[in-house]
Amino acid sequence: MATLQLFNTLSGKVEPLTPVGTPDLRMYCCGPTVYNYGHIGNFRTFLHVDLLRRVLLQFGLTVQHVMNITDVDDKIIRNATAANIPINQYTAKYEQAFFEDLTALNIQLPEHIARATECIPEMVALIQQLAAKDIAYRTEDGSWYFRLARDPEYGKLSKKDLENITDGARVDLDEYEKDAARDFALWKATKPGETSWETPIGPGRPGWHIECSAMATKFLGQSFDLHAGGEDLMFPHHENEIAQSECASGHPFARHWMHVRFLLVEGRKMSKSEGNFYTLRDLLLKGYRASAIRFLLLSVPYCNQMNFTFDGLTESTNAIDRLRTFAKRIKTGTFPQGRDESIAAATIKAEHDYTAALANDLNTAEARAAIFDLVRAANTAADHGTLHTENAAEILRVLTLFDAVFAVLEDHDADLTRAALAWAEREGRLDQAAPELLATLALSDADIDALVAERTQAKKTRNFARADAIRNDLLAKGILIEDSKDGVRWKRK
RNA sequence: GCACCGAUGGCGAAGUGGCUAACGCGCUGGUCUGCAAAACCAGUAUUCAUGGGUUCAAAUCCCAUUCGGUGCUCCA
Known part of the structure; x- marks a missing residue:
């Protein structure tokens, strides 16, 4: 059985990817923030993670694959507030759309789906662990930050030297309260009108990075085999995950890191x-x-x-x-x-x-x-x-x-396109659909079969003009007819 | 501005020191067909952004330039 050799961002080398400690290959992949419909850049990443997973299965491994759904963050709060609906109502729509899109793209579902809002206690526990070591500290407004100065290994994934990145430091309303400019938020104190959770570390909501640390650990343990995501997540997101997790547990977090590169559109x-x-x-x-x-x-x-x-x-x-x-x-x-x-x-x-x-x-x-x-x-x-x-x-x-x-040989394309059209109709976006598409799908398989039969009959009587007229008419509607030794076939283009 | 990555035919793209530079799509001609389609056959980059250099040998290594992308700040 083949072994997958995979580039590891952490070591900078191509290394075998094999499970350590358990029979299953344990992998965590950063999922979507459900504040909008997924774009093709998102799906390039999810498709390559799906491919990785399918290759591992083909190579005889079993996998425990976790994907998170980020269902609370600044953009979600902003958009839900603008729409005047609770954030869970806002995210439910886009989460459902996301899963529909995964199905359309034939992406296998991971073994575990982890929603940020369902893992608040685990995040709080992690922050408490860090607080006990004085690596997490609380600011006057009730937010919690990670003390970067306490992590000598910080920057090992993205190969950054802390000295060189301070100039790009974020300017943020909270900054004056932080001990050091690069310290990042673990927990954000409640602001008026924002969704928040009452917890032992005070009211508020999670910072961006803490959810992945908490959820990966919850499902896969303190150390696991692979962590994947888009290249942009390498810094600061993944770097911060490593910092939080390893400082809290004292154990290595993910052994292998995979990053999917961005795509360009028309160059x-x-x-x-x-x-x-x-x-x-x-x-x-x-x-x-x-x-x-x-x-x-x-x-x-x-x-x-x-x-x-x-x-x-x-x-x-x-x-x-x-x-x-x-x-x-x-x-x-x-x-x-x-x-x-x-x-x-x-x-x-x-x-x-x-x-x-x-x-x-x-x-x-x-x-x-x-x-x-x-x-x-x-x-x-x-x-x-x-x-x-x-x-x-x-x-x-x-x-x-x-x-x-x-996973492209089975043809579900016409059904998936119909489903997309049905969605467009519900959303009042049917004007965005290509006219030829509507013409093609207006014809049922039975309609096409009837026309094809009529053409075959016309050919038998050597009425080629009629036969060709039917063929050309169908072709104009995106239906291609093929005569073969084994009979007539047709397909939608 | 600093750091990193990339540039291969009409288009997409693999190959990262040494056989005729994969593969897909497209295009041209042929076979088949009533005509097509599908399929097959033949052709389609003496050359790998540009300029230098290293080497017996470079698309592959080094330097410079141009262009594109990424990170340093939310982002798949």
Whole structure:
């Protein structure tokens, strides 16, 4: 069984990722702050964590995977206050939307979902531990801060020297109360009108970093195998998590740290002001398939910056079509009995290359290439009649391995698009949907089957004008007809 | 401003000292087809941002420049 070699931000080296102390690989991944719909940058991270998880499972490990939901923070409080609703009502909507999006992207759910608001006692206990060592201190207004001067290892993840980062210190209303400018908030005192919790350390709400320390420890213990998140979280978020957790417990926190790099959109930084900021739902309404979005976001390895483009989405759509067409051919085609040695060798090579690529720091681009090499070799063989039944079975097994990780071969795209349209209708956003999309989905499968049957009949009577008219009409509505030896097929483009 | 990362064909992208620079998409020609589609075959970067240097040998190492990104402040 292969072992995953994964870059570790903490050591700066590629190292094997294996469970220590328990049979399960224990991993914690920073989840969303549920104050809005998730954008494609968010999902690049969640997709690569999903890929990691699927690779670990494929490599024979079991995992205990925790993801947090940040359901209390400044933005949530601000937006809920503006909407004049309680924060839990505000976050419930976006949390539900987030899980719908995970489903659309075929992202597996972690074993544990941890909501910040449900783990307040654990956070308070952690702050008390730090307070007992005089590492946490309380300011006059009732907030608690972490005394950075007490952590000599601070900066080891992001390779920062404390001396060099003080100039960028945050200017904050509370700053005058802190002992040192870089000390960060563990607990924020109640401000008028804000949600707060009555606790043994006083009323207030959690600071940003404390929830991940508390929840990771709650579900995985003081030390665990892997902590992952977007590259921007490395500092200060993850650095602060390490500081809090290790100073409190006296034990190493996560052994291995993985950071997913940012994406660009059409070569530019994604931002609302650039006008290139997209949520998953935006793309579905434009008519792009969920599977194509998944495949594109996974096609560039996590450790590289990727350029997300609409041409890339079209490319991914076409690439998936080719894979699906191929899978169908292998599953349903008729082949001569027996086994061809050269195809068998190509199949074994593809499986080997595919596995080696993923084991090598999750090189998804090379893993993809290995599968496409197999597709070409097998299609050529099938065209020449040298692909045999045993070859088909072996190829199908490799395709199954591939799809257990990439998860794009099963076609749920039309249903997912319909669901997105139904959501847009409820939200009054139907005007954002592409017109061609509405035309395509207006046709039911039965309608299409009827037209295809009519065309087949027209062809039999050599009425090609009528047959072509039907085909062109359907094509204009996004339905592609293919005649083959085994009969007529159609698919939605 | 300081620190770090990146720049590979029409587009996306792998490769990080040594076989003809993967793979996908696109495009061109061919096979098949009533015509298409799918599939296959052939072609599609003498060259890896630019300028120097190291080496028998560089896309891969070093220096400089240009451009893009990230962190230093909320951010996947």
